Amino acid sequence: MANLQSIKQKFGVIGSSPALDHALATAVRVANTDLTVLINGQSGVGKEVFSSIIHSLSPRKHSKFIAINCGAIPAGTINSELFGHEKGAFTGASTERKGYFETVDGGTIFLDEIGEMPLDTQAFLLRILEAGEFFRVGSSKVLKTDVRVVAATNVDLEKRVQNGKFREDLFYRLSTVPIKVPSLRERREDISILFRKFAADFADKYRTSTVRLDEKATLLLEGYPWPGNIRELKNLAEQLSVMSEEKIVNAEMLVQLMPKILNRNLPAIRRNGDSSDNLQEREILYKLLFDMKNDLNDLKSLVFELINNNDLSVPDIRSLRQLQQGDTSRKNYPTQMADLQNQEDFYPAPAERNEPIYNPDAPIIIENPTDRSYDRMEVIEDNLSLEDMEKDLITRALKKHKGRRKDAAAELGISERTLYRKIKHYELD
Numbered sequence: 442m443a444n445l446q447s448i449k450q451k452f453g454v455i456g457s458s459p460a461l462d463h464a465l466a467t468a469v470r471v472a473n474t475d476l477t478v479l480i481n482g483q484s485g486v487g488k489e490v491f492s493s494i495i496h497s498l499s500p501r502k503h504s505k506f507i508a509i510n511c512g513a514i515p516a517g518t519i520n521s522e523l524f525g526h527e528k529g530a531f532t533g534a535s536t537e538r539k540g541y542f543e544t545v546d547g548g549t550i551f552l553d554e555i556g557e558m559p560l561d562t563q564a565f566l567l568r569i570l571e572a573g574e575f576f577r578v579g580s581s582k583v584l585k586t587d588v589r590v591v592a593a594t595n596v597d598l599e600k601r602v603q604n605g606k607f608r609e610d611l612f613y614r615l616s617t618v619p620i621k622v623p624s625l626r627e628r629r630e631d632i633s634i635l636f637r638k639f640a641a642d643f644a645d646k647y648r649t650s651t652v653r654l655d656e657k658a659t660l661l662l663e664g665y666p667w668p669g670n671i672r673e674l675k676n677l678a679e680q681l682s683v684m685s686e687e688k689i690v691n692a693e694m695l696v697q698l699m700p701k702i703l704n705r706n707l708p709a710i711r712r713n714g715d716s717s718d719n720l721q722e723r724e725i726l727y728k729l730l731f732d733m734k735n736d737l738n739d740l741k742s743l744v745f746e747l748i749n750n751n752d753l754s755v756p757d758i759r760s761l762r763q764l765q766q767g768d769t770s771r772k773n774y775p776t777q778m779a780d781l782q783n784q785e786d787f788y789p790a791p792a793e794r795n796e797p798i799y800n801p802d803a804p805i806i807i808e809n810p811t812d813r814s815y816d817r818m819e820v821i822e823d824n825l826s827l828e829d830m831e832k833d834l835i836t837r838a839l840k841k842h843k844g845r846r847k848d849a850a851a852e853l854g855i856s857e858r859t860l861y862r863k864i865k866h867y868e869l870d
Contacts, residue, residue, distance in 0.1 A: 444469070452494055454487075455638050456631035460623035464491070471618045472498035477570060479555075479615045480593040482622030485670035488593040491622060492551040495591055504548035507541055512557035519562050521578050530579025542575055542586045555592040555615065556601055560608065566590075567611045590615070625667040625674060632663050635671065639678035650688050652681050657692040665702050832867045835860070839869070 445465055448454070454465065471478055472495045480488045489508055496506045514522055521530075525540030541550060552558070558566070569575050570590060574583050592615050601607035625632065636654065644651040654662065667673055677699060681690055684698060696703060747753070834853065842848040850860040 448494065448498075452490060452497075454490065455635050456628055457634075458623065458628035458631050460621075460627055461631070464620050464622050465494070467618070467620050468494050469498060471495065471620075473500070475499075475589050477589070477615055477617045478591045478620060479598075479618070480591065480620045480622060482593070482595060483624045483670055484595045485672035486622045486624055487671055488595075488622055489551065489553065491620060492549070492591045492593065496549040496551075496589075499549070499589070501547065501549055501589060505545045506549045506551070507545050508551040508553060509541060510553045512554035516559045516562075519559065520565065523562065524565060524575045524577055526578035527580045530577075534579070537577070540575075540577065542569060542588050543584065545588055546586045547588070549589045549591060552590060552592045554594065556594045556596045556598055556607060560606075563608045563611050567608065567614060570611075570614050625670045629663045632667075632674065633659050635674055636662060636678050639675045640682055643679050643682045647682075649682065652678075652685055652688050652690055654695070655689055655691050658690050658695045661692055661695055661702050665704075828867075831863070832869070835863060835867065836869060839864075 445462060448465065448469065449456075454461075468478075468491050478492075478495060480491050482488050492508065493506070496502060509523070511519065520526075521534075521538065521540065523540050523542055525538050525543055526534050528534060528537045552566075565575060569586065569588070573585055573587060575586060576583065598607055598612050598616075602609045602612050625635075633654070637651075640652050643649075662674075669676075680698060681695075685694060687694065835849070838849040838852045839846070842852065846860055846864075847857055850857040853860065855863075
């Protein structure tokens with residue numbers, strides 16, 4: 442990448458991170474064309490440097506180049522600044538004036554903070570990009586211009602399109618070739634190099650000694666998130682060059698000058714939606730909790746109905762806890778029943794409900810004398826004869842193994858000769 446290295450030296454680009462090299466390589470590739478370029482990146486990452494690189498390496502390098510901050514021009518005068526106006530077009534327009542698109546004809550215009558451009562100005566810009574035509578304010582005469590547009594933004598234009606604050610057709614027209622300039626936190630390997638460069642430039646300018654950082658101070662710099670990006674790092678280098686009495690800056694001195702460098706932004710869930718989305722989610726959550734409460738009340742009603750319809754007797758919570766703790770002796774039941782009878786605040790007394798006193802030996806469902814839907818079952822005693830049981834087991838083993846006596850004897854755990862003798866004894870042939 443010798444070509445990239447020479448371009449870095451020519452335009453003062455410091456760093457060797459892969460993300461920076463990729464953005465620079467894209468700018469070099471698109472420079473020889475007239476395609477519109479959209480540079481994306483946070484504030485302070487050096488987007489204007491990339492626009493200068495694109496213009497300087499393009500066939501338009503001998504023509505004019507102008508950088509315009511769309512967010513710094515008032516909405517009422519931006520059309521006049523960009524496209525010009527006729528005499529008397531508005532109050533104060535005493536003479537006609539050429540706009541930037543007319544004066545930079547044949548050159549390159551860098552529109553920074555393009556996301557702040559008003560919607561009506563966006564429509565005029567779209568016509569220039571598509572047909573190279575525009576009108577002065579207060580004029581109906583169509584003018585022609587041949588200008589290459591390089592735009593830049595530090596906001597998400599797609600979200601602004603969704604919110605109706607940026608034209609969708611203009612967005613796709615601008616982003617023919619997008620370039621993503623990495624933030625300083627995305628190229629931490631370049632932080633110490635940039636600091637040394639800024640400190641050396643300050644020392645050369647004011648003829649002082651260059652400040653340097655020790656190892657721990659360098660680690661603090663590389664761990665800081667740098668919301669102000671390169672601008673913030675340059676300011677810190679200049680502050681240390683002025684305020685530091687020692688030329689070797691350690692971590693303690695760095696923290697004294699910049700206490701927030703110890704702040705760490707841990708990963709957290711961040712909602713970018715508006716407050717209306719949060720309110721909708723809150724309403725859904727409240728509705729879910731309300732439905733759960735209703736289901737719980739229905740379940741309680743169902744349980745109480747089952748208790749009443751089946752004449753169930755429910756022990757109190759203290760007796761259940763005693764049972765869980767292992768106190769299950771019969772001598773404690775009178776005490777438990779006394780506690781149960783005292784729980785009149787939640788359950789009525791058994792006498793008031795015409796129910797028998799709780800008996801642990803009683804069945805869970807007590808038969809209703811008036812309802813004979815379920816009669817008692819007849820209990821049949823099992824045959825306990827050892828000979829009958831032995832005969833039955835031998836019969837089942839033979840059946841299971843389809844008469845193979847060797848397998849049946851192994852299944853029963855006896856010898857094959859013993860099995861032959863018992864078959865003959867029980868007359869199973």
